[in-house]
Amino acid sequence: xxxxxxxxxxxxxxxxxxxxxxxxxxxxxxxxxxxxxxxxxxxxxxxxxxxxxxxxxxxxxxxxxxxxxxxxxxxxxxxxxxxxxxxxxxxxxxxxxxxxxxxxxxxxxxxxxxxxxxxxxxxxxxxxxxxxxxxxxxxxxxxxxxxxxxxxxxxxxxxxxxxxxxxxxxxxxxxxxxxxxxxxxxxxxxxxxxxxxxxxxxxxxxxxxxxxxxxxxxxxxxxxxxxxxxxxxxxxxxxxxxxxxxxxxxxxxxxxxxxxxxxxxxxxxxxxxxxxxxxxxxxxxxxxxxxxxxxxxxxxxxxxxxxxxxxxxxxxxxxxxxxxxxxxxxxxxxxxxxxxxxxxxxxxxxxxxxxxxxxxxxxxxxxxxxxxxxxxxxxxxxxxxxxxxxxxxxxxxxxxxxxxxxxxxxxxxxxxxxxxxxxxxxxxxxxxxxxxxxxxxxxxxxxxxxxxxxxxxxxxxxxxxxxxxxxxxxxxxxxxxxxxxxxxxxxxxxxxxxxxxxxxxxxxxxxxxxxxxxxxxxxxxxxxxxxxxxxxxxxxxxxxxxxxxxxxxxxxxxxxxxxxxxxxxxxxxxxxxxxxxxxxxxxxxxxxxxxxxxxxxxxxxxxxxxxxxxxxxxxxxxxxxxxxxxxxxxxxxxxxxxx
Numbered sequence: 001x002x003x004x005x006x007x008x009x010x011x012x013x014x015x016x017x018x019x020x021x022x023x024x025x026x027x028x029x030x031x032x033x034x035x036x037x038x039x040x041x042x043x044x045x046x047x048x049x050x051x052x053x054x055x056x057x058x059x060x061x062x063x064x065x066x067x068x069x070x071x072x073x074x075x076x077x078x079x080x081x082x083x084x085x086x087x088x089x090x091x092x093x094x095x096x097x098x099x100x101x102x103x104x105x106x107x108x109x110x111x112x113x114x115x116x117x118x119x120x121x122x123x124x125x126x127x128x129x130x131x132x133x134x135x136x137x138x139x140x141x142x143x144x145x146x147x148x149x150x151x152x153x154x155x156x157x158x159x160x161x162x163x164x165x166x167x168x169x170x171x172x173x174x175x176x177x178x179x180x181x182x183x184x185x186x187x188x189x190x191x192x193x194x195x196x197x198x199x200x201x202x203x204x205x206x207x208x209x210x211x212x213x214x215x216x217x218x219x220x221x222x223x224x225x226x227x228x229x230x231x232x233x234x235x236x237x238x239x240x241x242x243x244x245x246x247x248x249x250x251x252x253x254x255x256x257x258x259x260x261x262x263x264x265x266x267x268x269x270x271x272x273x274x275x276x277x278x279x280x281x282x283x284x285x286x287x288x289x290x291x292x293x294x295x296x297x298x299x300x301x302x303x304x305x306x307x308x309x310x311x312x313x314x315x316x317x318x319x320x321x322x323x324x325x326x327x328x329x330x331x332x333x334x335x336x337x338x339x340x341x342x343x344x345x346x347x348x349x350x351x352x353x354x355x356x357x358x359x360x361x362x363x364x365x366x367x368x369x370x371x372x373x374x375x376x377x378x379x380x381x382x383x384x385x386x387x388x389x390x391x392x393x394x395x396x397x398x399x400x401x402x403x404x405x406x407x408x409x410x411x412x413x414x415x416x417x418x419x420x421x422x423x424x425x426x427x428x429x430x431x432x433x434x435x436x437x438x439x440x441x442x443x444x445x446x447x448x449x450x451x452x453x454x455x456x457x458x459x460x461x462x463x464x465x466x467x468x469x470x471x472x473x474x475x476x477x478x479x480x481x482x483x484x485x486x487x488x489x490x491x492x493x494x495x496x497x498x499x500x501x502x503x504x505x506x507x508x509x510x511x512x513x514x515x516x517x518x519x520x521x522x523x524x525x526x527x528x529x530x531x532x533x534x535x536x537x538x539x540x541x542x543x544x545x546x547x548x549x550x551x552x553x554x555x556x557x558x559x560x561x562x563x564x565x566x567x568x569x570x571x572x573x574x575x576x577x578x579x580x581x582x583x584x585x586x587x588x589x590x591x592x593x594x595x596x597x598x599x600x601x602x603x604x605x606x607x608x609x610x611x612x613x614x615x616x617x618x619x620x621x622x623x624x625x626x627x628x629x630x631x632x633x634x635x636x637x638x639x640x641x642x643x
Contacts, residue, residue, distance in 0.1 A: 023069065026134055027062055033130035034058040037122055061126075064100035068093040090134055098127045156218050157181045160232055161225025162188045162198055169223055169270075170199055184217050189231050211241045223270055224251035243550045249273045275484060275548045286520040286586070294375070294417075294523055295320040301373035301415075302327050303358050303406060304380030306334035308476060309421060312515045313377050314338060318346045325351045326371050328358065329380065358402035368409040369459070376410050377518070378403060378420045381437065385425070388433035389566040389637060392621045396613040399436040400443075404606055407444055411456050411464045418466055419522040420444050422530070424474045424507065430569050430635040435625045441530060442597050442628070443606060444468040448528040450599035467527030471518050472592070474507035474535045483541065487548050495557035497545045500564050504542070505571045507535035521589055530592040532581065538571065566637040 038054055039047045047054070072093040102123055157173075159166045166186055173181050186203045187210060188194075194205045204210060214222075222242060224232050229251055232239075242249055250270040300317050304310035305327035311334070314327060325342070329335050332355050339353040352371070356363050358380050381399045382388055388395040403420065410418045422441055425434030448468035450456050456464035475482060483506070490497045514533070521531040542559060549557045564570070581590035605628045612621050622639045626632045634640045 023066075025137070026065075026069065029133045029137070030062065030065060030126070030130045031055070031058045033133060034061065034122070034126045036129055037125035041119075041122060041125060061101055064104060065094070065097035067100060068097035071096065090138070091131060094127055094131045094134075098123055154179050155181050155220045156184050157221040157223055158185050158187055158204075158214060158219050159183060159223050159225065160187045161228035162186050162190075162193060162203060163225065163227050165225030165227035167199070169225060181221070181223075184219060185213075187222075189228065206235065206238070210238065211245050211247075214247060215245065219247060221248045221250055224249065226252045240547075243547065273551065275487075275544060275551060286516045287523070291519045291523050292320045295322050295519075297321070297323045298374045299324040299371060300326070300375045300377070301367075301371065302377045302379065303329070303402075304378070304421075305329045305353075306331045306338055307379060308511055309515060309518075310377075310379040311338060312511045313379060313518065314342070316512070316515050316519060317377070318342065318349055318351075322349065324371060324373075325349055326354065326367065326373055327352065328354045328356055328364075328367070330355060330357045357398070358406055359397055361405050364405050364409055365412075368413040372413050372415075373410075374414075374416045375522070376406065376415050376418045377522070378406055378418065380406075381421075383423070383433060385431045385433050385568060386565050388436065389431055389639075392432045392618050392625070393613040393616050395432050395436040396609055396621060396625075399433075400439050400606060401610050401613075403440040404443055404603075407447055407468065411447065411451060411466045412459050414458050414460075414462075414464075415466050417522060417525070417527075418444070418468045419518060419525070420468070420470045421518060422470050422472045424472055424532075424535075425569075426472065429629060429632045431566070431637070432622060432625065432639075435629050435632045438629050438632070439606065439609070439625065441470050441594075443602050444470055445528055445530065445594070446597045446599040446602040449596065452527060455599070467525060469522055469525035469527065470530040471521045471533070472530060473509055473514050473517070473533040476509055476511045476514050483544075484548075487545055491549055491552050491554050491557055494554065495549075496560040497549060497557060498560050498562050499542050499545050500562055500568060501570060502542050502561055503540070503570055504564070504568075505538040505540050507538050509533070509535055517586075517589060520586055524584060524586070524589075530594055531584075532590050532592050534588045534590070564636045568636060 035047065035051075035054065035058070038050075072089045102120060105120075105123070159169050161169075170183055170186075173179075173183060183199075183201060185201050186198050188196075188203050188205050191205050191207055193203045194207065196203045204213060213219075232251070239249070250272055252270060295317055300322045302310055302313050302317065302325070305314050306329035310327075310329065314325070318325060327335070327338060327342075329338075335353050335355050339351075342349065342351045342353070354367060356367075358364060380402060382391075382395055388399075407418060407420075420440060422437050423434065425431065426438040426441055427434075429435040429438055445468065447456075448466075451464045451466055451468075454463055456466075458464050487497055517531075517533050521529075525531065542561075545559050549559075580593050582593065584591060605624075609621070609624050609628065612624050615621070619639070619642065622634075623642050626639075626642055633643050
């Protein structure tokens, strides 16, 4: 008896309802529907007189329906997860079963009396009633299950997007147990969807008074489909209104890979937005095949490999499976992290993680002579404006001299392409850091021309062949020491949030996007170009700070303006006033036409500057920098006296 008891308890537990129970329920509904149909068509008196004969024929009727149920597996579904597919299968099964029953009724001899099977009208009426009952039962069970699996913390939401992404999000949310969210509607960017319904829910558009509608329906969260993130970011008014109304926004993190539109999408892949997620930016496409053809099975060297840009370059280059990857940085702990990452994620790639300064000419030559890199991505540099303003000697020795060391060795050991990562601060520089990078640009461009003119030779005496390409872009989101992490820290402490000037603006780009453009520019470059990137729309830093405060929910957190720092501009330029650009095959990449310098003069200027750097006389060092780069005009700095 214990075995039987355990068997029954298991079969009727909340975790399992045996298929035969569903089959019995469906049988009962068919018999009841047949009796009801007979009552409707023949009346109560006739039903009373013929009840048991009718019951026997209805039992016989279960045979064709059993065959049909077996074909369509209507009893294999789980009531609480019923869908339109299950209802369609049920409809097909009932239709086929009725046709089989009608076919059998034609085989009944004329002398055999039948009170049910011989009447097609009764069969048709039973079909309709039974289908309604059986479908209704499934819908009712699912509805009750959806209601009772929700808890008191369930939140009401809208979904922004009605394409695959929005529908996938909705299905993911509806399949969750217990329900954390209840979907109350969709928002579409297509005005033609206004007034439509999707998955039984209303669709609104950007033309509607969305905030008012969401308030009336007590919506607390807006989830954004990955396919609509670019369009959503452009809706600044809507975003501001949502934030002010206290409606949370959930979307893909800005660091996440783009959804391919095919794989399963879960709402758990979304998160409550950070300010980085909301900054407007265009989707960037690059020719990954062309990049892969160059880097696959090649020897690649990356300097500054542990930095914000350098580490992302490591990830992206490793994806193309180079033959050998040589990574250089003087920061030991971050390099250890890079080393572990490469061992775990790219174990098949021969990778060398080297802790060293690019200014160590002897060691750098040893590295180049051993590995002979075919491609060099030069990302190593001191980048913080105030730090370099106070330490111009280090800016010269690391940025300027370090670049010359790596560039000269690239020529000497036969590197095919040298890609230097520069900055928009090199345009009309107002600070030491920007000027140091402009001097690097000058040297690389001049060296490229010298190589093209056949004036340089490699270590084996052959004519050099290296092509030098420079890339310029602005601030990157999430980089070490950037403004957004600083603001987050200040907000967490309760403020104040410090902004240097109410009108200061900056361009921002994602680190992965910037690195993709670097790879694309490096691929298309023929040597001597300075590529500039379309950074999109500039962002007012004061507005950025205010939006971050509002998003955080912090109360009483104020913004304080501290004044421009030494060497800081109100806005960054991407091109010099006297420069112009030429288009490329990529809409986001242009070629800057800049004044070119003679190689011998560029080299002498660097040697003179390096010699001066060892005096550690700030004014003397910066004076030479201004002579090399006449457009270098200091701002908010003691070096203004030299202008």
